[in-house]
Amino acid sequence: MSTPTRRRRPEARPDEILDAALSVFVEQGFTAARVEDIAKRAGLSKGAVYLYFPSKEAMLNTLVEQSVGALAKAAERLVALGGPQDPEAALRSVIYMMVSAMSDPDISAAPRLVLTEAHRFPDIASFYRTEVLNTARRTIGGLLEDGVETGHFRAVDSDMLMRCIGGPCLAHMMLAAIFDFHPEDMSEPADIADAISDLLLNGLKPREECA
Numbered sequence: 522m523s524t525p526t527r528r529r530r531p532e533a534r535p536d537e538i539l540d541a542a543l544s545v546f547v548e549q550g551f552t553a554a555r556v557e558d559i560a561k562r563a564g565l566s567k568g569a570v571y572l573y574f575p576s577k578e579a580m581l582n583t584l585v586e587q588s589v590g591a592l593a594k595a596a597e598r599l600v601a602l603g604g605p606q607d608p609e610a611a612l613r614s615v616i617y618m619m620v621s622a623m624s625d626p627d628i629s630a631a632p633r634l635v636l637t638e639a640h641r642f643p644d645i646a647s648f649y650r651t652e653v654l655n656t657a658r659r660t661i662g663g664l665l666e667d668g669v670e671t672g673h674f675r676a677v678d679s680d681m682l683m684r685c686i687g688g689p690c691l692a693h694m695m696l697a698a699i700f701d702f703h704p705e706d707m708s709e710p711a712d713i714a715d716a717i718s719d720l721l722l723n724g725l726k727p728r729e730e731c732a
Contacts, residue, residue: 535573537563539587542580547630551581551638581638582648584631592622593656600664608668609722615660616686616721617714623694624710632691633698658683689717 541562545554554577560567574580596615603611622628632653639646661683668674693713696702707713 534563534565534569535583538565538570538573539580539584542574542577543584543627543630546577546581546634551577551634552641578642578645581631581634581645582652585635585649586652588628588631589622590652590656592618592628593653593660597656597660597663600660600667604664604667605671608664608671608673611664611667612686612722613714613718615664616690616718617711619687619690620693620714620717621710623690624697624713626698629694629698633694636691657687661686685721689721693717 538559542554542559545558545562549558556570556577557567559577559580560570563570574583596618599614599618600611603614623632632649635645635649639649658680662679665674665677665679665682669676704713704716707716
């Protein structure tokens with residue numbers, strides 16, 4: 522009597538394909554990766570992969586949506602709830618969320634791929650702008666409005682504030698993930714986030730000593 526073949530549930534296959542795609546993209550680079558390689562890694566036929574994703578671009582877009590896209594929406598919800606009461610605490614929480622995510626290779630892999638490949642694939646860049654950057658712009662704009670209204674922040678350009686928040690988090694990701702270059706005196710995401718927040722909120726100028 523032959524042993525029945527164990528079949529995977531169809532609803533699990535998209536996640537298996539995405540896991541395989543991310544591994545292949547990271548190992549080979551997005552441009553060099555082939556759907557055949559992804560299918561083999563997932564244990565499926567090439568045709569089966571196309572049943573769920575029409576292209577490599579669709580796979581990367583879904584990976585973006587599930588990682589940094591979800592992070593951007595979570596930050597938006599956090600600011601909507603906490604920003605009106607305590608804008609500074611909300612800002613610190615957003616920066617902590619970003620640093621923690623960028624410190625996680627499974628989350629930071631998708632944005633790293635986009636940064637290296639977006640100039641070759643305009644549709645990927647457009648998707649990232651819609652799913653991540655536009656959400657971040659709304660979030661930071663709302664947070665700034667809350668901070669100005671409550672007297673916590675002064676009025677500044679919200680797009681420049683977005684760059685000042687996002688820039689250090691992206692720099693941390695690239696320095697750590699690509700160059701294995703880490704801060705000498707801190708390793709925990711919470712400590713790195715606190716340092717970025719402190720510099721953003723207080724700058725480099727000396728503080729007046731309390732009497």
